[in-house]
Amino acid sequence: MPDETPADRRHERPDTGPLRELTLGRSTPSPSPLPPSQPTPEDDGLESLAARCRLKAGAARWAAERQRRIHEQSGSPDEDAPSDPATAGWAEALTDAFYWASADDPSGTPDVSLLDHVGGCFETVAEGLLLVRDVEHRRGGLERALPLLAEAQSALRQSLRRLKAREDPDQVEAYERVRDAAARRHLFLKRFLRADDPADPAGWPGLLARIEAEAGSGPRSQRQARLLDRLRSFCAPIGGEPTDVAWRAIFNVVEELIGEGAPPSSREVRELLLPLLDDLPEAEEVPPGSRLVLREIDRYLATRHTPAASATSQGPSASVREAARLLSGRSVVLIGGLRRPEAQRALKSALGLKELVWIGTKEHQPISAFEPAIARPDVALVLLAIRWSSHAFGDVKPYCDRHGKPLVRLPGGYGANQVAAQILSQSSEQLGDR
DSSP states (O other), rough: OOOOOGGGGGOOOOOOOOOOOTTTTSSSSOOOOOOOOOTTHHHHHHHHHHHHHHOOOOOOOHHHHHHHHHHHHSSSSTOOOSSSHHHHHHHHHHHHHHHHHHTOTTTOOOOOOHHHHHHHHHHHHHHHHHHHHHTSTTTHHHHHHHHHHHHHHHHHHHHHHHTOOOOOOOHHHHHHHHHHHHHTTTTTSSSSSSSSSOGGGGGGGHHHHHEEEETTSSSHHHHHHHHHHHHHHHHGGGTTTTOHHHHHHHHHHHHHHHHHTOOOTTTHHHHHHHGGGOOOOOOOOOOOHHHHHHHHHHHHHHHHHHOOSSTTTOOHHHHHHHHHHHHOEEEEESSSSOOHHHHHHHHHHHHTSSEEEEEEOOOOOOGGGGHHHHTTTTTTEEEEGGGGGGGGGGHHHHHHHHHHEEEEEEESSSOOOHHHHHHHHHHHHHHHOO
């Protein structure tokens, strides 16, 4: 969707040399491209392009998380950096561009969501590319998929422009693939292929949901269809009081679905389980395939702007009001899973917190990394989201005791009512004495 002629847009992918130096005010640095993979006869480079976009999505999200760690003084900022040197270099260059863009912000407060949008847009482009691959021989598939990919690459271009970065070669290639595929199929795409018709980068969660919905509308095996019907029947009657027996039946079906080739990120499985997860018993053993599904759900919630759940339609509950009275103006550390921006903002607001320091966790992560945040003098309480945490993270209690901070275990979700109830039942006396 360039302003130049097609000849001007021919893009030779540069080699993997050192990062460009900053230009000291004349223009902002641009992330260096990741080394390209050679196309194969099977995918004609499309899967390689999608893989590079996924790498950049992860690198952009790591860059955003690092900025939050720096601001919150929680753990090592460089923890979990990309292991691949080229990817790490790209993330550093993206961070440089972010700093340049932030320097022009009159508010003086860097908007980390700009990096979040870059990561989300790269992920959306990757999913759009794979959708185009999967529907190429499906009747009407490209007519539905190409407009989605056109919107995705446009949003990606705009997200990078907001950082004042130069064009990204993978975004350019995605644009050219959309344009060429539409020309070959004689399809007219009305939107998002011109520079003066950009897509909104902030709209990537909804666009990704539309791409996933289109991908999920494809054919599935009869066995998978029957298993999904069984899963619906088990999930439907659970209501507000799921039992251990019911959960075991659900997990058994999920295990069979994964064994039949359903991906852990399956939209249908996620939509069936998501409303029930807050009622998952703390002691319930989760089988390996189901645990992968739960991790994908956590990733989904961390990267989508889901509507924040209010305490009630009538206002905050008595538990929320009492917890807010005890914690107002103070900070809280939450350990577990992936940071969910919407849930973080909603919980901070409901409890009147100065700050909610959410420390995302991974398997085999050393618990010593949590101590600097726990030790902060403004932190009044530590929350441990045990569903998304390794059992070893329970050993964080000695650090809490050492620094005189109550530890509250969260067996359920992050809703204000649930969190407030756990705070009051586990630590109200300790908080009241402080």
